[in-house]
Amino acid sequence: MVDAHPSHEPVAPALVEVSGLSLPAAITHLPRPDPYLNVEDYEPEADAMALNMGPQHPSTHGVLRLKLFLDGEICFKAVPYVGYLHRGVEKLLENRTAIQSVPYVDKNDYVSPLTGELALVMAYEALLDVEPPPRAQVLRTILMELQRIASHHLWLGTFCLDMGGALGGGSSVFLYNFRERELILDLLEALTGQRMHYNALMVGGNRHDVPPGWEEKVLATMDRVEDRLAEYEAMTVDNHIFRSRTVGVGVLDPLLALEAGAGGANLRASGVDHDLRRDAPYAAYGQVDVRIPVETAGDCYARFLVRIAEMREAIRIVRLLVSGIPEGPIGALKPPRHVNAVKLPPGEVYVGIESPRGELGTYLISDGSPIPVRVKIRPPSLHAVSLLPYLCVGATVSDIVVILGSLDPILGEVDR
Amino acid sequence: MDAPLDRLLARFEERVRVLPALAGQTAVEVAPADLVEVVAFLRDEAGFDVLLDLVGVDRLGHPEAPTPRFEVLYHLKSLAGGARVRVHVPVPDDTLELPSCWRLWHAANWLEREVWDLFGIRFAGHPNLCRILCHHRFEGHALRRDYPIGRRQRLDAPEAFLLTDDPEWA
Numbered sequence: 001m002v003d004a005h006p007s008h009e010p011v012a013p014a015l016v017e018v019s020g021l022s023l024p025a026a027i028t029h030l031p032r033p034d035p036y037l038n039v040e041d042y043e044p045e046a047d048a049m050a051l052n053m054g055p056q057h058p059s060t061h062g063v064l065r066l067k068l069f070l071d072g073e074i075c076f077k078a079v080p081y082v083g084y085l086h087r088g089v090e091k092l093l094e095n096r097t098a099i100q101s102v103p104y105v106d107k108n109d110y111v112s113p114l115t116g117e118l119a120l121v122m123a124y125e126a127l128l129d130v131e132p133p134p135r136a137q138v139l140r141t142i143l144m145e146l147q148r149i150a151s152h153h154l155w156l157g158t159f160c161l162d163m164g165g166a167l168g169g170g171s172s173v174f175l176y177n178f179r180e181r182e183l184i185l186d187l188l189e190a191l192t193g194q195r196m197h198y199n200a201l202m203v204g205g206n207r208h209d210v211p212p213g214w215e216e217k218v219l220a221t222m223d224r225v226e227d228r229l230a231e232y233e234a235m236t237v238d239n240h241i242f243r244s245r246t247v248g249v250g251v252l253d254p255l256l257a258l259e260a261g262a263g264g265a266n267l268r269a270s271g272v273d274h275d276l277r278r279d280a281p282y283a284a285y286g287q288v289d290v291r292i293p294v295e296t297a298g299d300c301y302a303r304f305l306v307r308i309a310e311m312r313e314a315i316r317i318v319r320l321l322v323s324g325i326p327e328g329p330i331g332a333l334k335p336p337r338h339v340n341a342v343k344l345p346p347g348e349v350y351v352g353i354e355s356p357r358g359e360l361g362t363y364l365i366s367d368g369s370p371i372p373v374r375v376k377i378r379p380p381s382l383h384a385v386s387l388l389p390y391l392c393v394g395a396t397v398s399d400i401v402v403i404l405g406s407l408d409p410i411l412g413e414v415d416r
Numbered sequence: 417m418d419a420p421l422d423r424l425l426a427r428f429e430e431r432v433r434v435l436p437a438l439a440g441q442t443a444v445e446v447a448p449a450d451l452v453e454v455v456a457f458l459r460d461e462a463g464f465d466v467l468l469d470l471v472g473v474d475r476l477g478h479p480e481a482p483t484p485r486f487e488v489l490y491h492l493k494s495l496a497g498g499a500r501v502r503v504h505v506p507v508p509d510d511t512l513e514l515p516s517c518w519r520l521w522h523a524a525n526w527l528e529r530e531v532w533d534l535f536g537i538r539f540a541g542h543p544n545l546c547r548i549l550c551h552h553r554f555e556g557h558a559l560r561r562d563y564p565i566g567r568r569q570r571l572d573a574p575e576a577f578l579l580t581d582d583p584e585w586a
Contacts, residue, residue, distance in 0.1 A: 019463060019465055020495075020497075083549040083550065088558060090559060091558055095565055258465050258466055259521050259522045272495065274495050348437070352493075373473075374471070386522065386525065415549055
């Protein structure tokens with residue numbers, strides 16, 4: 001029997017204490033490049049050139065523009081430009097009632113729309129002091145974890161696509177991942193009728209109850225996804241080319257990650273053990289023992305390992321919960337008859353949940369009318385993209401594509 | 417009462433006002449002049465190591481007609497303790513300016529640009545206060561309550577894409 005990870009043996013890394021957190025010493029306090037370097041001051045003899053990457057470029061994972069200043073093939077300054085997908089979602093939500101709002105947030109993080117919905121409806125529920133019934137809470141947790149698996153599948157596929165033909169002929173891993181993501185979308189379609197923009201949650205509960213036989217389909221799909229996950233690992237974990245493209249590339253200092261507000265796998269791959277599902281449980285996460293994978297190398301490979309481990313953990317949580325969905329109603333409020341049915345009390349509330357990309361928050365201000373005064377969405381991807389001026393310096397153009405992919409930003413969420 | 421809040425009140429006394437908050441959340445209000453000192457204390461001595469979000473609020477049209485019109489909120493999170501705190505800062509109506517916190521948190525850099533872009537509130541000491549979400553030729557500030565939701569501006573200047581003639585840099 002060959003060890004599946006012969007090259008990835010857990011070695012306890014040296015730790016350093018910084019403000020109450022134990023961080024891996026090897027990647028903490030790394031030197032930081034100056035994001036405001038004056039290009040004119042860079043070595044005049046160097047063969048410097050500016051390269052525009054994006055906004056329309058397949059490797060930018062959306063509509064992101066990166067202006068790179070290169071010395072040969074090494075980047076010495078990177079400037080990200082966001083905002084190409086700005087649709088004014090917050091302005092729209094300030095003119096919509098609670099019931100009308102949910103479909104708008106679906107389009108923010110379009111790779112995991114359900115997490116956006118949950119962050120919004122949980123904020124309304126906190127404001128109204130409404131607790132969804134246990135059946136809705138467990139169903140929501142299952143949906144979140146199914147969404148996390150689907151989201152990480154799409155990430156893994158595009159990440160390997162970024163590395164080009166080295167991995168089994170270019171788009172193999174990409175298309176294999178879409179195959180498994182389809183299976184999960186089938187489950188979500190059976191429940192909600194939609195494959196992408198679900199509108200599945202509403203204030204006080206869920207919109208759709210489980211169709212007959214859904215639990216068995218979920219369990220069968222989890223078995224299949226878990227089997228296939230082992231195939232992906234065989235294609236990547238010990239693939240020499242994959243490792244040489246990712247190990248030691250884009251090392252993220254945990255202190256910089258914290259300062260920039262990065263979250264999710266990006267933070268946990270740099271040795272920060274933090275996950276809201278365990279540290280501030282919401283929905284039904286308090287009923288399961290969520291194990292949080294943490295890596296300490298901080299590079300693209302560590303982020304990859306964390307996400308793969310998160311997929312296995314999500315499969316485990318779904319299996320635990322799906323066999324014991326409690327009976328009962330799926331909504332705490334009467335089904336709404338018109339858009340103004342939810343009356344908001346005055347107040348201000350913030351709710352944060354763990355999306356596949358980090359802490360996704362919603363801040364809600366109400367003055368007592370059915371339409372909120374202010375809805376602020378805290379997108380984790382914005383903070384991931386803001387790391388690029390630091391991570392890209394010293395990397396080659398081909399590495400920058402990998403670094404960007406490893407951060408897993410969704411530009412629809414960055415720009416809102 | 418939670419410990420970080422007690423320490424904040426012990427340190428700053430009447431310069432920090434505790435606001436009523438829902439759902440067990442903690443909210444305080446400080447004057448613009450005390451902002452940087454208070455958040456630096458929260459970061460360095462109370463363990464609030466993450467600046468989660470920065471929220472601009474426009475109270476125009478509010479029934480109680482509060483002054484000042486704008487307010488900026490700083491959401492802070494402590495990883496070790498799991499605590500959160502919200503720092504409300506009223507923005508002076510005459511200057512519409514607050515001190516920048518970008519030297520404390522790199523996250524404040526883009527978040528302050530966003531508040532400037534959407535509300536027109538300036539942050540003194542920010543290295544590059546320019547629009548981040550809207551087009552650089554956009555006129556007005558879209559999230560102000562007196563900006564009509566239906567107003568359209570046609571902005572498709574091709575020169576924005578030129579590398580040599582770029583008005584903004586992040």
